[in-house]
Amino acid sequence: MIKQKIAAGVIHTVPADMEKALTSDAQILAKWNGITPIQRNEWICWTTIVKKPETRAEHLERMVAELKEGERQPCCWPGCPHRRPKAKKWFK
Numbered sequence: 001m002i003k004q005k006i007a008a009g010v011i012h013t014v015p016a017d018m019e020k021a022l023t024s025d026a027q028i029l030a031k032w033n034g035i036t037p038i039q040r041n042e043w044i045c046w047t048t049i050v051k052k053p054e055t056r057a058e059h060l061e062r063m064v065a066e067l068k069e070g071e072r073q074p075c076c077w078p079g080c081p082h083r084r085p086k087a088k089k090w091f092k
Contacts, residue, residue, distance in 0.1 A: 007033045009041025011082050018047060021060045031067045038083075042073045045080035 006014050006022055006029065014022070022029050032040065047059040066075070079087040 004029055005033070007037070007040060009044045010037045011080065012041055012044040012048065014040075014044060015048060017056070018044065018060060018063075021064055025064070028064055028067050031070075035072050039073045041080055041083060042077060045082060046074040046077050049081075 004023070004026075006019055008014055022032050032043075043063055047056060047063060050056050050059060063074070078084075081087045
């Protein structure tokens with residue numbers, strides 16, 4: 001079995017739990033690899049910036065569902081504070 005490559009973001013790398021979610025479905029992985037590096041970065045940051053493991057799991061589930069629906073980045077997200085200085089005001 002050949003392992004497909006999972007594209008990374010601009011700043012963030014894909015964590016293990018996200019890699020597992022992305023490789024669970026070939027369609028999801030294809031959609032992930034089809035979005036831009038900045039869009040992938042937004043999904044990674046949106047998923048990993050939360051504090052609680054339960055919230056992170058919810059974000060992973062929502063990411064998979066929204067990628068299936070054709071969404072290219074998280075809705076209602078001010079942006080990665082690691083990449084966009086203006087977004088830092090939303091995170092303490």
